[in-house]
Amino acid sequence: MLTPLASIMATAGIDPWIAIFSLVTVVVTVGMGFWSAGKSKSAGDFFVAGRSVSVGWNASAISGEYLSAASFMGVAGMVMATGYDALWYPVCYACGYLFLLLFIAGPLRRFGAYTIPDFAEGRYDSPLFRKIAVCFVLFIGFFYTMPQMKGAGTTLSYIFPGLPYWVGVAVVGAVITLNVSLGGMKGITLVQAFQYWLKVFAITIPVFVLASVVGHYEDHLAANKTSIEQTAAKPAGIERKALPEKAPKDEQWISPFGKLTTKAMDASIAAAPTPQAKAELEAQKKPYSLLYTYSLIIALVCGTAGLPHILVRFYTNPDGVAAKRTTMWVMILIGVFYVFPPVYGVIGRSLSPELYAAVGAKGTDKVVLELPTLLAGKDHALLGSILSGITCAGAFAAFMSTFSGLLVSMTGALAHDVYGRILKPDSTPEQRLRAFKWAAILIGAVSILLGMQVEALEINFMVGQAFAIAAASYFPLLFMSVWWRGMTMKGAASGMLGGGITALIAISFTSISDVAAAGAKKLTDASQVTAYWAERPLANSIKQFWIDHPLARILCEQPAIWAVPLSIILMIIVSKATAKTIPNDVRMKMLVLHAPEALGLKQEYIKEHEGLGH
């Protein structure tokens, strides 16, 4: 019975090992969801796992949720595609956590609330503000689900060559949605902790095996010529395939201020009419590139501190000290992980340069999956297949865990806030549980539809944009609400909306023209390209605008450098103007946020509010 199946797989180009490892990951994930579904009964269990997850479990689960398709596949793909500059992503993904720890984690935990909207309402006694915050949970969430969906589509079309991208997105999206609607958060704490360890295993083991056969990280890096070297070194045993024309040159790739940060300027320089204009633009290239780098750093560091689906997990710690210890462990766990994805990018540049020439799901984003199969050419065919199966399993773990986490936080916002508080405040627990399940299905479906649209965009790039929006909205809200007594609801809301929405609009403009440009790249004939752009007047005029105004393009693509200050300034100005509306009991609220939990101020605060009929 197995032989016909194997021959069918062989004709379809499916590697049985890869298929088996991926299938096992999916089955174990779904199985754990069902198993824990039997255990989680109350609405509290669904929302924050009964608030009793230990430090080790919680740190593994946060890391598991955090290491998304962007970390697992996207970082490697981006390092391969653009080189040094892409290293900022893993570094800031990890270091943003420090920022969270220093300024936000402890106070938020002491304040104690199920969700960020709970915090917004509790801090300002404003149900209206809760509604605004809920909308943002959904907005940022959807931006972050899109790259996960792209990861799913890319991986499935790698495992099953010939399977359309959108089918992969639909299948994976449906499986996870089902899992979440049955298990809730308690389920995914366990699943995500397991998936962290699976991901670390899946990213490290193949690297060690690969490096021992095809050469080490530093040797492959050494084979790339820097700007101060005359010729490239040829370390012993390092093989390099010829780079296609589309690949960046060695000096540009290994040096800072490369392709990632100079893309906008390069497009303008290419279109400049005279040599003089070209020279002028060339002189501005490096300063603009520095600006891009700083804006990216701000987006990633502040964005980490504002990601709602991560923040909600701080409430699953038993106390504030445990919340801090958890963050420390998260930082170690994800830091260890992030050393490895760039290795795939570096080795991939030497050995799989053909990926540079491909677009969409066939491009550099799949280097993690494909690199281990190179061992087949080194007389280790079986080992190559098994290792590729392991990285595919890791990729599955990556987008499944992050998508589950997002789905829980977005579904929580919809079921707990929109349904439980706004639409039907007097609903019974059973009705709320049913609402949770339906909300999961609704959000899962929307995510799948959005995911189908983004095949052309790089996974990591999309995540960076979600971070930029979070950086300009949630981060200022949390930071200022925790540390400044003078904030009012109006100030908080106008800052969050002002920063978040302008960043969102700026980013959407760049995405519209980027998606259209990726479509144009597939065309070979010049007349077809002209016709293609003529059919898309909006995208075409945006593209033209970017060529004329490269600085505007950089500031729209990476808005954090202006959007974060904008948001904070708005908060200060509006709060000052509406200083009369500072909540009456602000001192008590600040005490709850900052006083050690041992003093029991939280319980006192709740009692007072109950006394007042809340």
Next chain:
Amino acid sequence: MKDTSSPDYIHSDGFLARLMRDQLKLSIACALFFFAALVALPLLNYYQPEFMAQRVAGFTLTWLILGVLFFPYVWIISYIFIKKSIALEDAEAAAAKESAKK
């Protein structure tokens, strides 16, 4: 809202102000180390490209810093912060309880 435990040090403005100031001081001190690295590395890349491009065990210096050494650096900062912040909280709780007794 009636104040049940006056004269009450814990609920005074002075206690809150001190609490926030001490916590913020510690957070900012740790953050400065972290920001310094984030600001300095791009500047070094910008003004000293050749220095940063020199080879260290196959890596370029800047690649080694950003791709490898940054992570342990951040671990050290967070370890120090957590130790100090837990000690600070214990001290605050002890001081508050002490003055509540008086």
